[in-house]
Amino acid sequence: MTTMSVTGVSRWFGNVVAVNDVTMTIGPGITGLLGPNGAGKSTLINMLAGFLPPSAGTVALDDTPVWKNPDAYRAIGLVPEREAVYDFLTGWEFVLANAELHGLPDPGAATRRALATVEMEYAQQRRVGEYSKGMKQRVKMASALVHDPAVLLLDEPFNGMDPRQRLHLMELLRTMGIEGRTVLFSSHILEEVEQLASQIEVVVAGRHAASGDYREIRRLMTDRPHQYTIRSSDDRALASALIADGCTTAVSLDDVDQVLRVETSQFFSFAELLPRLARNAGIRLYEVSPTDESLESVFSYLVQS
Structure with missing residues (x-):
């Protein structure tokens, strides 16, 4: 060998x-x-x-x-x-x-x-x-x-x-x-x-x-904090629902870009939670985009772990 x-x-x-x-x-x-x-x-x-x-x-x-x-x-x-x-x-x-x-x-x-x-x-x-x-x-x-x-x-x-x-x-x-x-x-x-x-x-x-x-x-890559931008029919109501559930670590409204910015460290839970919360509240999701999915961001997180 x-x-x-x-x-x-x-x-x-x-x-x-x-x-x-x-x-x-x-x-x-x-x-x-x-x-x-x-x-x-x-x-x-x-x-x-x-x-x-x-x-x-x-x-x-x-x-x-x-x-x-x-x-x-x-x-x-x-x-x-x-x-x-x-x-x-x-x-x-x-x-x-x-x-x-x-x-x-x-x-x-x-x-x-x-x-x-x-x-x-x-x-x-x-x-x-x-x-x-x-x-x-x-x-x-x-x-x-x-x-x-x-x-x-x-x-x-x-x-x-x-x-x-x-x-x-x-x-x-x-x-x-x-x-x-x-x-x-x-x-x-x-x-x-x-x-x-x-x-x-x-x-x-x-x-x-x-x-x-x-x-x-x-x-480690999956469990790291994930960041998303979300566009929906009611960003304020969706933000309130996400904060109440406790699955997210940060939620903020960007009035300039008209988007909701979300951070979560529970990737799989959030992926299941978001559509369910939106459906229950009668909110339509127009866009859900990860903002930190480049390899550079993933590896940078590993360096800091």
């Missing part, structure tokens, strides 16, 4: 701090690296893959530093977010080149297995430049798997994939996790992580915001 560890790692580019004093351990199974765009996920993955040195701290593969350690590449497969392909090569040639770079005893057989694993045999003789974005993602996956690595690092792997391709890749990753491989994939989409990862690492603005079981962290 292979484990990767990040200990007190920071990375800066000039005056810009991309990763700030992050410590985490990634073990066998599927781990989701979750955070908004620009949070430092790609920088972390590039350091884990040994393509970028930490400015401070250590990134290790089974206690051995990854930076300037060519042997680590035998155990690591990387699927970067950027295209990172040679458009003039066929899919077969692209994957075969990586098999040969790894010095595999039968690079042709390894290439066939890798392309079959991602269901790309049908397009293996076409030039990569003719591929769709989803196809390029899959051929990058084949290249990363060709040497049968113990660790797989994927940066936003589902970008550009159609629904069928996404389902196939999810099933492939689940199988690898069950087999005991160490799989880390980054995403800024909660639903992708929810469907795949039992372990989660959350980063916000380069800092480590949360770590642990996905279900527990998702509960």
Whole structure:
């Protein structure tokens, strides 16, 4: 079983701090690296893959530093977010080149297995430049798997994939996790992580915001204060009903925008309560809009928890 560890790692580019004093351990199974765009996920993955040195701290593969350690590449497969392909090569040639770079005893057989694993045999003789974005993602996956690595690092792997391709890749990753491989994939989409990862690492603005079981962290996200703007046929009467029930932590009338502003920490109770109160009072709901549902606001709450 292979484990990767990040200990007190920071990375800066000039005056810009991309990763700030992050410590985490990634073990066998599927781990989701979750955070908004620009949070430092790609920088972390590039350091884990040994393509970028930490400015401070250590990134290790089974206690051995990854930076300037060519042997680590035998155990690591990387699927970067950027295209990172040679458009003039066929899919077969692209994957075969990586098999040969790894010095595999039968690079042709390894290439066939890798392309079959991602269901790309049908397009293996076409030039990569003719591929769709989803196809390029899959051929990058084949290249990363060709040497049968113990660790797989994927940066936003589902970008550009159609629904069928996404389902196939999810099933492939689940199988690898069950087999005991160490799989880390980054995403800024909660639903992708929810469907795949039992372990989660959350980063916000380069800092480590949360770590642990996905279900527990998702509960924190759900139980945090939620804010809404509501437009109804009688905002004052609805405000009185909400205050009387006690389900909300704050209710205010905005006379300028002609809306009711509500804050609640009981997400599920409020979702059931609001339509019932409105119906009982004969009030029509015209609009109910969350005002703080961006990933940035969710993760900021986790940082403060």
